[in-house]
Amino acid sequence: MSAYLSFTTITGAPALVNYVTMFGDPAFWSALNVSLFYSLSSTLIAVGVGIGLTYLLTQEIRGKGILEILYILPLAVAPIVVGVLFSPSSVWDDIQQFLHFILGLPYFNELTPSFFFPVIIFSESWEWAPLIMLVALSVVNNIPKQVFEAADLHGATSLQKFRLVVIPAIFKSPVMQFVIVLRFIDAMRAFEIPLAWSNWLGYTTTPGSPVDTISLYLYKLLFSSSQGFPVGVVSAAAITLFAVTLAGTTVLLRLLKTVGG
Amino acid sequence: MDKLKGVSGSTPDKPARAKNGRRRGRLLLYAVAILAAFYSFWPIMIMGLEGYNIDLGPIFAGKALSFQLGGLTFAKRAIIPTPYYYLQALGIEAYPRLVGDTLLVAGIAVALALAVGIPVAYVLARVDVKGKGAIAYLLLALRTVSQYVVIIPLYIAYSKLGLYNSFTGIAIAEQVLILSVVVWMLRGFFSDIPRDIYEAATVFGKNEWQVFKRVVLPMVLPGLVVTVLFALVLLWNEFLIADTLTGVATRTVAVGVWEGMSINQLSFNALAWDSLNAAGFLAYIPAIIVMLAIRRYLAKGFTFGLAS
Numbered sequence: 149m150s151a152y153l154s155f156t157t158i159t160g161a162p163a164l165v166n167y168v169t170m171f172g173d174p175a176f177w178s179a180l181n182v183s184l185f186y187s188l189s190s191t192l193i194a195v196g197v198g199i200g201l202t203y204l205l206t207q208e209i210r211g212k213g214i215l216e217i218l219y220i221l222p223l224a225v226a227p228i229v230v231g232v233l234f235s236p237s238s239v240w241d242d243i244q245q246f247l248h249f250i251l252g253l254p255y256f257n258e259l260t261p262s263f264f265f266p267v268i269i270f271s272e273s274w275e276w277a278p279l280i281m282l283v284a285l286s287v288v289n290n291i292p293k294q295v296f297e298a299a300d301l302h303g304a305t306s307l308q309k310f311r312l313v314v315i316p317a318i319f320k321s322p323v324m325q326f327v328i329v330l331r332f333i334d335a336m337r338a339f340e341i342p343l344a345w346s347n348w349l350g351y352t353t354t355p356g357s358p359v360d361t362i363s364l365y366l367y368k369l370l371f372s373s374s375q376g377f378p379v380g381v382v383s384a385a386a387i388t389l390f391a392v393t394l395a396g397t398t399v400l401l402r403l404l405k406t407v408g409g
Numbered sequence: 410m411d412k413l414k415g416v417s418g419s420t421p422d423k424p425a426r427a428k429n430g431r432r433r434g435r436l437l438l439y440a441v442a443i444l445a446a447f448y449s450f451w452p453i454m455i456m457g458l459e460g461y462n463i464d465l466g467p468i469f470a471g472k473a474l475s476f477q478l479g480g481l482t483f484a485k486r487a488i489i490p491t492p493y494y495y496l497q498a499l500g501i502e503a504y505p506r507l508v509g510d511t512l513l514v515a516g517i518a519v520a521l522a523l524a525v526g527i528p529v530a531y532v533l534a535r536v537d538v539k540g541k542g543a544i545a546y547l548l549l550a551l552r553t554v555s556q557y558v559v560i561i562p563l564y565i566a567y568s569k570l571g572l573y574n575s576f577t578g579i580a581i582a583e584q585v586l587i588l589s590v591v592v593w594m595l596r597g598f599f600s601d602i603p604r605d606i607y608e609a610a611t612v613f614g615k616n617e618w619q620v621f622k623r624v625v626l627p628m629v630l631p632g633l634v635v636t637v638l639f640a641l642v643l644l645w646n647e648f649l650i651a652d653t654l655t656g657v658a659t660r661t662v663a664v665g666v667w668e669g670m671s672i673n674q675l676s677f678n679a680l681a682w683d684s685l686n687a688a689g690f691l692a693y694i695p696a697i698i699v700m701l702a703i704r705r706y707l708a709k710g711f712t713f714g715l716a717s
Binding site: 200201204207209215216217218219220221222223224225226227228229232233234237238239241242245246274278282283285286323326327329330333334336337339340343344362363366367370371379382383385386387389390393394397401 | 435438439441442445446448449450451452453455456459464465546549550552553554555556557558561565642645646648649653662663666667682685686689692693696697699700701704707708709711
C-alpha cells in the first residue's frame with residue numbers, strides 16, 4: 149500500500165512527482181548519507197567491541213559470571229533512553245567535570261558535529277555490542293575442546309588461540325553473519341537516538357539536520373512539515389529506504405560469505 | 410649493551426621472565442576487564458543516580474555542595490540525595506497506567522504474532538523445503554521494511570476506521586514489527602527437535618495436530634517462553650510506532666518516559682532532568698531482569714534454525 153501511495157498525490161499530479169520531489173530535496177540526500185554512514189560504522193564498532201568482550205570472557209579470570217552480567221546490562225535499555233543517557237547533561241557532564249578538575253583539561257564543546265556524531269554512533273554500538281557478544285560466546289561454546297587442546301600442544305598463547313581459532317569460527321558461523329546483517333538493517337532504520345540528539349541540539353523541526361537519519365527525516369517531514377501531511381513523499385522515501393537497505397543487506401551477506409566462507 | 414642483555418636474558422632466567430610477563434599480562438587482562446565493565450554500566454549507573462538527584466560533577470570538583478565556575482555558581486546542583494523523583498514517578502497515577510497499557514498492547518501484539526508465527530515457523534522447520542537459504546533471506550527482507558511502510562497505510566486506515574489512538578490499532582502495527590523476529594526464533598527452536606521424534610510420533614498413528622500438541626509443543630515450550638519474553642522486551646522499548654499511532658490516552662512506557670508521563674498536569678515534565686532519569690531507570694529495571702533471565706537461551710534463539 150505504501151508503494152501505491154508513493155505514486156499518488158492529493159491533487160492528482162503525475163505519478164512520479166513524489167520521487168522527483170524527494171530526489172530534489174537535499175535533506176533527503178543528507179539523511180540517506182547519514183543513515184548509511186551511521187549504520188555501517190555502528191555495526192562495525194559493535195562487532196569489534198562485542199568480540200573484544202568475548203575475548204575477555206573466554207580468558208581464565210575470576211568473577212566471569214559477574215562480568216558477563218555487567219557486560220549485558222546495556223542490552224535492555226530502551227533506545228530512546230540511550231539517547232538520554234549519552235546526552236550532554238547526563239554522562240558527558242560528569243566526564244567533563246572529571247577531565248577538567250582531576251586532569252586539568254579545558255572543557256570541550258559537546259555540540260560540534262565532530263563530537264556529537266561519533267557519540268551518537270558510539271551509543272548505538274554501546275547498546276548492541278552485548279548481543280554480538282552473546283552470539284559469539286555461544287559460537288565459542290560450540291568449538292570442540294580438542295581444537296584448543298591441540299593449540300595448547302603447539303604452544304599457542306591465548307591471544308593466538310583467539311585470533312587463529314575463535315575469530316574465524318565466529319565469522320564463519322551463519323548465525324553470526326545473520327546477526328551482523330540484522331544489526332545493519334536495524335541501524336538503517338535507527339530513529340530514537342538521533343531523535344533525542346536532535347532535541348538536545350535544537351533541530352526539533354528542521355529536516356536535514358546533521359543527525360537526521362532517514363527515519364528521523366521522515367518523522368519531521370510527516371509531523372512538522374509546512375506542506376501539510378506529505379504522505380506521498382514520505383511513502384516514496386520509505387520505499388527508497390527499503391530498497392537501499394535490501395541492496396545493502398545483499399552486498400553485506402555476500403561480503404560476509406566471502407570473508408567467512 | 411643491548412646485545413648482552415638479550416643474551417643474558419635468553420639463557421638462565423628465561424622462566425622467571427616468562428612468569429613475570431605472564432603476571433603482567435594477567436594484570437593487564439583484569440584491568441581491561443574491569444574497564445570494560447565500567448564502560449558497560451557507567452551510563453546506566455549515572456541514570457540511576459541522577460534519579461536520586463545525585464550528580465557526580467561536583468564531587469570531581471572537590472566541592473560537594475557548591476562551587477564557582479567562570480562566574481556561575483553551581484550551588485543548585487549540590488548533592489542532596491532524595492528518592493523524591495522515584496516516588497513521584499511511582500506515586501502519580503500516570504506511571505502504573507503506562508505500565509498497564511504497555512503490557513496490554515504488548516500482550517495483544519505478541520498473541521497475534523504467535524497466532525501467525527507458530528504455524529509459519531513450524532512448517533518452515535518441519536517440512537523439507539528446497540530453498541532454505543532463499544526463505545531465510547526473504548525473512549530477512551521482511552525485516553528491512555521501514556516502519557513507515559507500516560505506519561502510513563495504517564495511519565490512514567485507522568483514521569477512517571476509528572482505530573487511531575486505540576490499543577488494538579497499536580497492537581496490530583507492533584505485531585507486524587515483531588512477527589519476523591518471532592518466526593525466526595521459533596523456527597530455530599522447532600529445528601532443534603530431532604527428526605526421529607516426529608517420525609516416531611507419526612509411526613504411533615498420531616495425526617499432524619496431535620504430533621504438534623502432544624509432542625512438539627511441550628518440547629518447544631521453553632523456547633516459546635524465551636521468544637515471548639524477548640518480544641515483550643522489544644515492544645516495551647519500541648518507540649516509533651508507539652509514538653506515531655498513539656495519542657495521550659494510549660501511550661506506552663517508552664513514549665511516556667520521553668514525552669512526560671501524565672495525561673493532565675499530574676506532574677512529570679520531560680524537561681525536568683531528574684524526573685526523566687528516574688522514569689528511564691524505572692522503565693529499564695523490568696526489561697533488564699527479563700533479559701538477564703533469558704540470556705543463556707537468547708543466543709540459542711538467535712540461531713534461527715540456521716546452525717543445523
